Amino acid sequence: MNRRALLGTAAAAPVALAAPAIAQTMPEVRWRLSSSFPRSLDVLYGTGERIAARVAALTEGRFRIQVFPAGEIVPGLQVLDAVQAGTLEAGHTAAYYYIGKDPSFAFFTAVPFGLNTRMLTAWLTQGGGNQLGAELFRDYNIHAVPAGDTGAQMGGWFRGEIRSLQELNGLKFRIAGLAGQVFQRLGAVPTVIAAGDIYPALERGTLDAVEFVGPYDDEKLGFVRVARNYYAPGFWEAGARLHFMANQRAWDALPQTYREAVEVACGEANAEMVARYDHLNPQALRRLVAAGAQLRFWPRDIMQAAWRETNGLYEDLSARNERFRRIWTSYRAYRDELYQWFRVAENSFDNFAFVAAAQQQQR
8 A cells, every 4th residue: 555645645634524524613694684675676686685695605504694675674764773773684775875864874875976986995995984984884883894886877867858957946856865965955855765666756746856876777667657858977976885784793793704704795796786787777778768768968057056065065064073074084085086097097088989989880
């Protein structure tokens, strides 16, 4: 018998037995997660399901998260409250739904004239944003992990054409985050309702206009059937980040490997969600235009007024809220730096290539 081969086999044997033995020492954990979105929105709601599936795979099925759509356990806009209270272990939602508690939450989803998807990722991971967010979420008994992004959004569906700033006066507009406060300063009447309730309100005339995400989701929600004017850009959501929110006590009780599994799954979701929307939105936009949508762009006077009112809002909130001021100081400095860089590289390329490609198609 080859003694060296025998020793090699003997040395390898403990390695072969180690993985199952270690797995058997890890606890079985079962969590419930509520999404803020209905099951029909397969990218938004589906991201929660994909995170849960990835966590189960990474932990060999020992950590399982059951995902529920909005309204099945708690309403879509009360997910943070349920997680904070421990009614649920986790939620998948947008932080800016909760600006009524603290306007600072908006920075971790989207703010008017803010960072786009790539810029926000840079600020969160390289510019101290995640550390500022952790302080905020901890005050609400929550550990939050960025988990998906929609990319740049559209500006919404309007029953009538918006030709000037004056036509915003009294306009009943479903809009989320700090953008609602900007439009209020412009004369509109903003409101926030969950995704599943938007279409009925628009159909009944309770709302004059709605914004949600972009063509793929907007097509599913059927807005084109009752409001034909489709505006761009959604200058209040150059990107919109979602979060996996865990009850702090439940998170602290997890083994470290399970926490890392969640972080890996959420990191993958950040890339996958925006890729799915970039793939699906162009096709959906073509279908919407074919169905009668009138693609329009905001008049310049509205964009200029929105810029002024946005900066006025940030000044007012900073004067009243010390946490908001600290986060805005960090966020603004990072935004201004990245805007300069993107003007040099990204914007100069986009301005030429996008126009040149469109002209080539018209020949």
